Amino acid sequence: xxxxxxxxxxxxxxxxxxxxxxxxxxxxxxxxxxxxxxxxxxxxxxxxxxxxxxxxxxxxxxxxxxxxxxxxxxxxxxxxxxxxxxxxxxxxxxxxxxxxxxxxxxxxxxxxxxxxxxxxxxxxxxxxxxxxxxxxxxxxxxxxxxxxxxxxxxxxxxxxxxxxxxxxxxxxxxxxxxxxxxxxxxxxxxxxxxxxxxxxxxxxxxxxxxxxxxxxxxxxxxxxxxxxxxxxxxxxxxxxxxxxxxxxxxxxxxxxxxxxxxxxxxxxxxxxxxxxxxxxxxxxxxxxxxxxxxxxxxxxxxxxxxxxxxxxxxxxxxxxxxxxxxxxxxxxxxxxxxxxxxxxxxxxxxxxxxxxxxxxxxxx
Amino acid sequence: xxxxxxxxxxxxxxxxxxxxxxxxxxxxxxxxxxxxxxxxxxxxxxxxxxxxxxxxxxxxxxxxxxxxxxxxxxxxxxxxxxxxxxxxxxxxxxxxxxxxxxxxxxxxxxxxxxxxxxxxxxxxxxxxxxxxxxxxxxxxxxxxxxxxxxxxxxxxxxxxxxxxxxxxxxxxxxxxxxxxxxxxxxxxxxxxxxxxxxxxxxxxxxxxxxxxxxxxxxxxxxxxxxxxxxxxxxxxxxxxxxxxxxxxxxxxxxxxxxxxxxxxxxxxxxxxxxxxxxxxxxxxxxxxxxxxxxxxxxxxxxxxxxxxxxxxxxxxxxxxxxxxxxxxxxxxxxxxxxxxxxxxxxxxxxxxxxxxxxxxxxxxxxxxxxxxxxxxxxxxxxxxxxxxxxxxxxxxxxxxxxxxxxxxxxxxxxxxxxxxxxxxxxxxxxxxxxxxxxxxxxxxxxxxxxxxxxxxxxxxxxxxxxxxxxxxxxxxxxxxxxxxxxxxxxxxxxxxxxxxx
Numbered sequence: 001x002x003x004x005x006x007x008x009x010x011x012x013x014x015x016x017x018x019x020x021x022x023x024x025x026x027x028x029x030x031x032x033x034x035x036x037x038x039x040x041x042x043x044x045x046x047x048x049x050x051x052x053x054x055x056x057x058x059x060x061x062x063x064x065x066x067x068x069x070x071x072x073x074x075x076x077x078x079x080x081x082x083x084x085x086x087x088x089x090x091x092x093x094x095x096x097x098x099x100x101x102x103x104x105x106x107x108x109x110x111x112x113x114x115x116x117x118x119x120x121x122x123x124x125x126x127x128x129x130x131x132x133x134x135x136x137x138x139x140x141x142x143x144x145x146x147x148x149x150x151x152x153x154x155x156x157x158x159x160x161x162x163x164x165x166x167x168x169x170x171x172x173x174x175x176x177x178x179x180x181x182x183x184x185x186x187x188x189x190x191x192x193x194x195x196x197x198x199x200x201x202x203x204x205x206x207x208x209x210x211x212x213x214x215x216x217x218x219x220x221x222x223x224x225x226x227x228x229x230x231x232x233x234x235x236x237x238x239x240x241x242x243x244x245x246x247x248x249x250x251x252x253x254x255x256x257x258x259x260x261x262x263x264x265x266x267x268x269x270x271x272x273x274x275x276x277x278x279x280x281x282x283x284x285x286x287x288x289x290x291x292x293x294x295x296x297x298x299x300x301x302x303x304x305x306x307x308x309x310x311x312x313x314x315x316x317x318x319x320x321x322x323x324x325x326x327x328x329x330x331x332x333x334x335x336x337x338x339x340x341x342x343x344x345x346x347x348x349x350x351x352x353x354x355x356x357x358x359x360x361x362x363x364x
Numbered sequence: 365x366x367x368x369x370x371x372x373x374x375x376x377x378x379x380x381x382x383x384x385x386x387x388x389x390x391x392x393x394x395x396x397x398x399x400x401x402x403x404x405x406x407x408x409x410x411x412x413x414x415x416x417x418x419x420x421x422x423x424x425x426x427x428x429x430x431x432x433x434x435x436x437x438x439x440x441x442x443x444x445x446x447x448x449x450x451x452x453x454x455x456x457x458x459x460x461x462x463x464x465x466x467x468x469x470x471x472x473x474x475x476x477x478x479x480x481x482x483x484x485x486x487x488x489x490x491x492x493x494x495x496x497x498x499x500x501x502x503x504x505x506x507x508x509x510x511x512x513x514x515x516x517x518x519x520x521x522x523x524x525x526x527x528x529x530x531x532x533x534x535x536x537x538x539x540x541x542x543x544x545x546x547x548x549x550x551x552x553x554x555x556x557x558x559x560x561x562x563x564x565x566x567x568x569x570x571x572x573x574x575x576x577x578x579x580x581x582x583x584x585x586x587x588x589x590x591x592x593x594x595x596x597x598x599x600x601x602x603x604x605x606x607x608x609x610x611x612x613x614x615x616x617x618x619x620x621x622x623x624x625x626x627x628x629x630x631x632x633x634x635x636x637x638x639x640x641x642x643x644x645x646x647x648x649x650x651x652x653x654x655x656x657x658x659x660x661x662x663x664x665x666x667x668x669x670x671x672x673x674x675x676x677x678x679x680x681x682x683x684x685x686x687x688x689x690x691x692x693x694x695x696x697x698x699x700x701x702x703x704x705x706x707x708x709x710x711x712x713x714x715x716x717x718x719x720x721x722x723x724x725x726x727x728x729x730x731x732x733x734x735x736x737x738x739x740x741x742x743x744x745x746x747x748x749x750x751x752x753x754x755x756x757x758x759x760x761x762x763x764x765x766x767x768x769x770x771x772x773x774x775x776x777x778x779x780x781x782x783x784x785x786x787x788x789x790x791x792x793x794x795x796x797x798x799x800x801x802x803x804x805x806x807x808x809x810x811x812x813x814x815x816x817x818x819x820x821x822x823x824x825x826x827x828x829x830x831x832x833x834x835x836x837x838x839x840x841x842x843x844x845x846x847x848x849x850x851x852x853x854x855x856x857x858x859x860x861x862x863x864x865x
Contacts, residue, residue: 011817061840065848079762179758224762238841245840246833248825252840256813256847263848263855271859 016257018048023062023261025332029288030066030262031269032281032339038063039133039289040332041258042125043296047325050254052122053103057244058254060200064237065255066262071231079227081179084220087186088193088228089235095197096236100243103202123303126296128202133296137289144283177220184218192217200236201243265336272343280342284335291331299324365553366391366450368546369458371518372473374502375484377535381473382454384539389452389546394445396455399438408437414509428715429585431513433575436568436587443565456506459524460514465560469551471542472518472527479530512716525551562618563589570594570616579608586718592620630721632737634662634767635749635782638710644782645710648747649719657744658721659714662736663707666754667728730767734774746771746779799857805850 022044030037038059045055071080103121176183192214214225244250272281302320304310368385372378379395386393400410413430438461445451453461459470477499485495510518521527526545528538545551553561567589574580574587574596586597594616596609613622631652638661639645652659707723714720726732729752737743752763768779813820822828824836 061844065844066852068845069848069852075758080758181759221762221766241840241844242837245824245837248829248833248836250824250836250840252820252824252843253813253817255844256810259847259851263852264859267855267859 011253015048019045019254019257020261022048022332023258024265025261025336026258027262027265028269028272028336028339029265029285029332031266032272032284037262037265039129039292040328041262043129043292043299043324043328044332045254046122046299047295047321047328050251052125053244053249054251054254056103056125056202057240057247057249058251059258060237060240060244061250061252062255062258062262063233064241065259066266067230067234067237069263070266071227071234075227075231079224080231081177081220081224081228082231083175084177084179084214084218085228085231085235087175087189088196088214088232091190091193092197092200092232092236093239095194095199096201096240096243097197098194099198099201100240100247104247120307123300123307125202126300126303128199130293130296130300132199133289133293137286137293140286141283141290144286177218179224181221182219188217196232197236200233201240268343269339271347272339284338288331288335291327291335295324295327295331298327365446365448365558366469366546366551367446367462367553368450368452368469368471368542368551369461370452370454370471370473370542371457371459371524372454373475373480373499373506374456375480375487375499376473376475377479377483377530378454378473381530381535381539381542382452384535385542386452388539388543389450391450391452392445393452393454394442395453396458399441399455402441403434403437406437408434410434414505428718429575429583431716432571432585432587435513436571436575439564439568440572443561443568446561457510457514457518460510460516462561462564463514465557465564467551467553467557469542469546470523470525472521472524473538474527474529474531476531515716559591563591566592566594566616566618570596570613570619570622573616574609574612577608577612580612583609585609589619592618594619594622596622630743631657631659632662632743632746632771633659633749634664634733634747634751636663636665636705636751636753637749638663638706640706640710640713644749645713649714649717651745652719653717657719659719660721660743661707661710661714661723662733663705663723663725664729664733664751665705665725665727666752667732729763730770733767734770737771737775743775743777746775746777747782748779749782795857795860799854799861802850802853802857806847806854809847809850 022041026037026041026044029040041062042052042055042059045059046052050058102124172185174183174185175189214220214228218225220228241250299320301310301312302317305312305314305317368391370378370382372381382393382395385391403410413434442451442453442461445453455461459472462468477496480499481492481495484490484499485492488495488498490498507518510516516523526542528541530538533541567587570589571585571587574583574585583598588595588597594613596613598609610622613619616622631648633648648659651657704725707725711720711723724736726736746768748764748768750760750764751767752760755763764781768781771777772779819828823832824840829836
């Protein structure tokens, strides 16, 4: 077993504040678009010089506690289908185990190129990240632009095309989920669960696959999908945290710094969902993810060089890293600002309304 | 100048008492019977209006408007009687007339049932049993009348200045007491009282003028007056005929100016069950009054076979012949569905307060509601009460929230849950103590970790970890939720403090 302590980053005040900022932006995005926010925080931490696996491990640990608090709130709001979450969980655990195994193998130089420790895992994470999120962002963007073209107000629900097609797959056992009010064949459920778990374990991004899968493939209402995914994320996060902690990858300081920003951000993001138009939510989300993909893609040549697949002056790594960092922060900060401006505007309007309501309440 | 308004139940020697007082003070006495005669002479058949109010299962908008006409008539007559004079007026709910005007002595007379029964038996030549039945029934009818006409209860002691029980008190002494009280400076009309009376009178005359004009008799209006300026409020659906209002009021004497305003907006209130007696309903109607808004009710029930998707139960009512005064007496209407979730009785209450924008029962869900509200652009607020209750509490909460979002997206109107009316965003000492305690805990936890970084990281990923791998995992597993919970609580409380919840 490796000795990881040397790979933990030296935390100075500037780095710590940047991690808190990453947490805040990730939290706002997470609360607003319903994902875990890891798509921003994981590469953000990597850009700060934190090892990829340590970033993923610390982030998945952060996700565990956050999901526990969040799913409790969602549960009270009636958004959690525990039965669906249980089925997804069983399959997702298999996916996580596969992911942890691969990451651990690559971290220890499993590529066989004699590369620096962690470079293989970094490349692998970046590639999976870029590939998966490109698909998600482009699909989402297409969806939003389509609704603009058709003049749809944005209040129509998500497309049920895939869900309707999947509903025709009635290979037994077909399971009925009461809260979600939908029936799904176990054979549809299995691959979705494994994919969700694998991505959660690989790049700390489970929600980006889990939520769309639950919405589009199973035909579950958006709020239930987000709530159930969060409930699921709590268990996956717990399992991921245990596994990564066992291998010694969890930097608890990073996890705690992320919380400082993310829990504030989540509340603001969730508040934004209540008061901002859904089409705006989807548009902002897709743009942010696309910029994150660009950011990660820029870093890929650096990892390829470290693994010996490309040859250029190592001093260029700094430029790649800076460019990657620029795009990541540009996407996160601009998206976050767009959300916060809208949230602020709606907050002021709502406060005005609440004040006028309070006047009639003698108890207040 | 003094005005004494004396309320007493039927067959209670009230006339004798009033006469005693009139003899002692020299003030004129006027009674409800005289009002009824005068109303009859003007074509307002009071007895028929009473019959309609008492027997009608639904208080229609038309009946509510008839009530306004009646009250305006009474106000007009009494004002003319008391202008520059003292006045003693007796009636079943006399003390509720001239609402809001100070310095008027409002008296309630209680007479034992046995005494009333004796009087009634002699007057009507009935047996004691029949007399009691008659009085009981009469009192119930009067109670209903008072509730509808004055929106209050006769037993509400706060509406009286003085209540006299004639069980032991003689009429002579009672009249002395009344006389002495009426002569107190508190019951001498001030300039403010007179001004208030003049406003009421002007509004009453405006109402009568509008009601008796063919062009405007079909409108259900709210008429107020202040300082000689008459303000007439009509519902948005009546805007086509509203132009006539100005024309009719053009010749109103002593009216300096008249202003016609459409009720700016509607409040849409959705629920499965309605109850006009609840605190929630009271708050919504108060809000509507403040905003000059009408309240539209939507009763949303689950879709079932045999139940039509939409069922309008109240709203704009076609009139009979314009200008034909019927005294409120209508032909028998269709049977009222008793299992309507309180919709009718709530609409009745709204109609009576002039705040009804109609109601509809919808069988279905989000799509059906959107279908009904999609073309309406004058909602200022949508209030969601208990909905989808048959789906269980969790699904109900979610579906209600989704419905709220859908309505918000469609109408671009604020949508709130009924709980928000109660403004539950209170941050009391309990929350402050909790915030302080959790903040300290958070500081301790973070301080502990960041002041001991090396040993902790050694335990989680260093040499120590090599020997205690499972211990490290378990520590992370237990410690992280603790951090999330404590810090999450602090964050939540702070944001609640600034009303982001």
